[in-house]
Amino acid sequence: MPVLGLDHVQLAIPAGGEDKARAFWTGLLGLTEVPKPPQLSPSGCWFTGGALSLHLGVDKDFRPATKAHPALLVDDLADLRARLEAAGHTTRDDTAIEGYARFFADDPFGNRLEFMQRT
Template identity: 35%
Template sequence: MRPYPSGESGEALGYNTFNKVMKIDFKHLDHIMICFPEGKEKEARAFYSNVLGLEELPDPGYALPKDAVWYQIGNIQLHIRPENHQDLSRRHPAFVVSSLENSRKILESNGIAIKNESPLPGRSRFSFRDPFGNNIELIEIL
């Protein structure tokens, strides 16, 4: 068993160990979402579009949150949107997995709370927080 940073095993930390056999099957990174202060959309768009030269996605096929902008970077997307400072940020990476249901079972069996996200065409998704408060989204392409 691979030790955790504290030197304790997953069992000692209260995690189920059946996922030595049953694991989340990650396929690839889908997108990263980062935030800018509310009211700063113009500055954010100028930086990412003009300074970094990123290509804005004008119509991703679904409604974007207010003042959000999606960019294409190679085969992944960068999502930027306004957020007031708060303890639990919505910033996150999003990973494509082969089975969202299998991933849900593994996380819930380890006491991880799941948050169902709004539906998107051709995708099922949910998010969860790691033990340190980081938001992680998992997506299954339908």
């Protein structure tokens, strides 16, 4: 049976990081928070936007993902970069990939994120 697609991406956050996560993912990136199923842990938070479903789970032994990362497609990379930098997030260029403009940045906890726009 082949894989049909990707249902969601999960990133780890430290205990008590939900408010910072909300400020970043909803306030800065424009995702919408959605309720978690009641049978799951009340810690962490879930977001959605476009085709993205993002689950943030609390890890008591949290260490940021500094290599593994989600690559998020956006429709205005320059605007997003300006908003991230204005909010104090460092953005980093990397090797060019044909058909895309892209950069990397970290979430408030140091998890690596790639932002891409088709060219």
